[in-house]
Each structure stands twice: as structure tokens, then as C-alpha cells.
Amino acid sequence: MKRGNLRRGNRPILDEKGYATGILKSVIADVGIKEERKGRDIEEIEYQRYVFSFDVKGIVDNIEMKVITGTVINDEPPHIIAKGRGVKKEKAVYNRLTTACIGLNLVNEKELSSIDDKRLSEIEQCLEVIKDIPTTFKIVRNEKTGFLNIDPTTIKVIEKTVKTAKI
Numbered sequence: 001m002k003r004g005n006l007r008r009g010n011r012p013i014l015d016e017k018g019y020a021t022g023i024l025k026s027v028i029a030d031v032g033i034k035e036e037r038k039g040r041d042i043e044e045i046e047y048q049r050y051v052f053s054f055d056v057k058g059i060v061d062n063i064e065m066k067v068i069t070g071t072v073i074n075d076e077p078p079h080i081i082a083k084g085r086g087v088k089k090e091k092a093v094y095n096r097l098t099t100a101c102i103g104l105n106l107v108n109e110k111e112l113s114s115i116d117d118k119r120l121s122e123i124e125q126c127l128e129v130i131k132d133i134p135t136t137f138k139i140v141r142n143e144k145t146g147f148l149n150i151d152p153t154t155i156k157v158i159e160k161t162v163k164t165a166k167i
Helices: 098-105 115-130
Strands: 021-036 040-056 063-069 079-081 091-093 132-142 148-150
Touching: 021 115, 063 098, 063 148, 079 098
Parallel strands: none
Antiparallel strands: 021 040, 021 132, 040 063, 079 091, 132 148
């Protein structure tokens, strides 16, 4: 065996708070296939989805990671964490698409309750043209597979700050 076969494992670079940075390359409307068992038969069900593609900075090279969401934007949170422990501790939990849209500043929480078809169309157009947006997010381990995934509740756009020269 020749030398040079060993390589370093690649993993996302995390800051002191556990956040990684990356580039949101694109958001693609896609069709997914889910398999369901019905007795002895396996039925394939097609469903609409969005695929958010990120290039995450890794210790060796960039890592391509994806977040797959549905196509429904919630108008109110289906679940609230820490309910009854005070307004400051309560946190609304939306589905992945709603959470990602809030994190990408495409929509804000206050506007969700009055969202209409026109606004949904605007958000959809914004998703279609997303390209190369610098973002930050937490990386979590999937309990079923053990793989690292992006936590959609933590996706935030990195605002570009322009430093002005002092004269």
C-alpha cells in the first residue's frame, strides 16, 4: 500500500457559543418521496418540499449540508416551549419552513397572523432567488442517525458591517 492514504476527518468549525458559519447557496422547490407500509405493501407517497443547501466551513474543507422543509408557513406556533413560566422564558416553536423564513428575515413573527396569498407569493419569489447568503446556525446531532445537522431554529443572516475610516 502506498503512503498518503490517510486523511483528516472534516467537521464544522464552531465558535465559542457552538455556532457554525456557512453560505446559503440556494433554496430549491422539490418533490420528495416517502415510503409507507400498508400491510405487506410499500406505498410511495410524493410530497412537495423545499431544500435549503448550505456550504458550511469545516476544519479541512467546506461541507455541503441541507435542511429539508415542508411548504406550509404557520400563522401561529403549534407548540410553545416553557409555557406558563413567564413570557420571557416562553418560546414559540414553528415548523422548519416558518422558522427558516423568520431567521432569513423574509417574514417576521408579528406579520404571520395576518399573512395573505399575496405575501406568500412574495416570500416564495424571495426563496427562489436566494443565492450565496452568509449565515450562522447551530449544529446538532441527529439522535437516530448520529449525523450532524443544521438546527433550523437557529439560522440567522450574518449582517455585513461596513467600517468607516476615521478622518
